[in-house]
Amino acid sequence: MRRSGLVTILVAAGAALLLTAASLLGLALLGAPTGFQTVGPPACSAPSLPGTLIRVSETDLGVSVMGSPMMRGAMRLSADRTSVPRGQVSIAVTNLGYVPHELLVLPLPGGQTPGTRISGPDGRIDEAGLLGEASGSCAGGAGEGIAPGAVSWVTLNLPAGRYELVCNYPGHYAAGMYGELTVS
Incomplete structure (x- = not known):
């Protein structure tokens, strides 16, 4: 592979990594845009509770x-x-x-x-x-x-x-x- 092609790939990979890190940091600071992810319906439920x-x-x-x-x-x-x-x-x-x-x-x-x-x-x-x-x-x-x-x-x-x-x-x-x- 030519040197200029390798440099282009490394720059693109670095930019993608930076964008991913910035997105994760943004989510951590600002919260998810429409609510947080969930794992699905509860695996169990509470019994009838008093009060x-x-x-x-x-x-x-x-x-x-x-x-x-x-x-x-x-x-x-x-x-x-x-x-x-x-x-x-x-x-x-x-x-x-x-x-x-x-x-x-x-x-x-x-x-x-x-x-x-x-x-x-x-x-x-x-x-x-x-x-x-x-x-x-x-x-x-x-x-x-x-x-x-x-x-x-x-x-x-x-x-x-x-x-x-x-x-x-x-x-x-x-x-x-x-x-x-x-x-x-």
Whole structure:
């Protein structure tokens, strides 16, 4: 092959690689244009749960940027309601993403904005005050993580206050997996 042909191929390959990296970075920073990818219908479902039911979905882009934790906005935690009456509250969590997730319920101190907790060197936030967890695949309570396509659930007796729902897998909180719950 002639030298000029090889240079043209290398330049084209480099441009394609750069364009792919820029696209992935753009998706991580801005989010997917029409919503996040999902793995399909859940592999299992939660049983009939007591109290006020909150349905939460956890989604991700299914990619990481250059092996580092996902960037803010690359993951999402969405609840079908953000305000409930005090008392018995059940949370059913469906992992619609491509990597395992979990859901923790933490008190949100007055004046603190959701998503502002500081992550440690391990990419996780402090779980002090943990009130409950849904992290068992096709099971309630704590487990080894909610597998893609699986559901987990937790039932709590919550007094009035503000709470933060979070995924505390390394880097997930910083990537946008949090939401606020107000109990009145």
